[in-house]
Amino acid sequence: MLPLWISFILAQILFISLFPIWSQLIAYLNPVVVGLIWIGITITALFLGALWLKATIIVSRKVIHLATGLYSAILLILLFFRPNYQPRESINLIPFETIQLYLSEYADPLVAFYNLGANVVLFMPFGIYYRFISKSPKLLTLVFYTVLTISIIEASQLLTDRGNMDIDDLLLNLTGFILGYFIFPIVEKVVKVTAR
Numbered sequence: 001m002l003p004l005w006i007s008f009i010l011a012q013i014l015f016i017s018l019f020p021i022w023s024q025l026i027a028y029l030n031p032v033v034v035g036l037i038w039i040g041i042t043i044t045a046l047f048l049g050a051l052w053l054k055a056t057i058i059v060s061r062k063v064i065h066l067a068t069g070l071y072s073a074i075l076l077i078l079l080f081f082r083p084n085y086q087p088r089e090s091i092n093l094i095p096f097e098t099i100q101l102y103l104s105e106y107a108d109p110l111v112a113f114y115n116l117g118a119n120v121v122l123f124m125p126f127g128i129y130y131r132f133i134s135k136s137p138k139l140l141t142l143v144f145y146t147v148l149t150i151s152i153i154e155a156s157q158l159l160t161d162r163g164n165m166d167i168d169d170l171l172l173n174l175t176g177f178i179l180g181y182f183i184f185p186i187v188e189k190v191v192k193v194t195a196r
Contacts, residue, residue, distance in 0.1 A: 007049030011042045024110055030081045036074055040121075050190045060194050061133075068129045075122060079153060080162040090164045098168040119172035120179065127180020128187050139181060146177045 015022070015038050022034050050057055092098055102112035126146070131137050150170045157163030 003053055004046060004049050004055065007045045008042065011045030014045075015041050021110065025114060028082075028111060028114070030078055032074055032077050036078070036122075047187070047190055051186070055190070057191050058194060059191060064129065064132055064193055068125070071125060079157060080160065082163065090166075091158065092164070092166040092168065095167055095171060098166050099172070116172065119169055120176040123173045123176030124180035124183070127177040127182075128184050129180075130177075131181060131184035131188075132193055137181070139178070142177060142181055143174065146174050150174065 022037050025033050025037075046057075049055075099116065101107060102116050123146075127142065130142050147170065150173045154163075154165045154169060158165040
């Protein structure tokens with residue numbers, strides 16, 4: 001078990017060494033983002049350590065549901081409780097327009113990296129979760145419910161004046177869900193879910 005502790009310690013060193021970058025995100029997002037980054041780095045390091053050691057992490061189904069519910073709540077805080085000075089009430093229905101803007105020289109590199117990377121990576125756990133809970137997972141079912149859920153969230157952000165409605169967010173989030181769906185076999189090598 002000691003090598004997994006090494007993975008944990010390395011994750012903390014990485015998180016602390018990059019803290020100046022994480023702290024800049026607080027100006028753009030809710031402060032809960034720093035905690036979410038810490039959780040993501042820690043879980044990723046422990047997973048990679050377990051994968052390398054061919055170790056198994058046993059988790060109950062209840063813990064999977066609870067962790068996913070908590071994670072969903074944190075994402076909703078990030079989506080709906082941003083700093084007040086950010087521009088809102090915009091709609092983009094042109095695919096790849098916002099993505100191209102973030103890839104241009106005019107975008108702040110940190111904001112661009114966060115918006116593109118986070119919109120994919122933060123939604124990968126849902127594709128993994130879907131594979132854990134479904135007895136016969138179907139990709140088309142995942143795509144349908146993902147598009148429906150993200151569309152509701154995007155419309156809600158616009159209607160509540162808590163964000164912008166952007167088709168590129170939907171495309172990036174959907175990409176994250178699908179990547180999570182496809183990396184599940186790797187996750188399953190390490191994480192085993194018990195019935196309770």
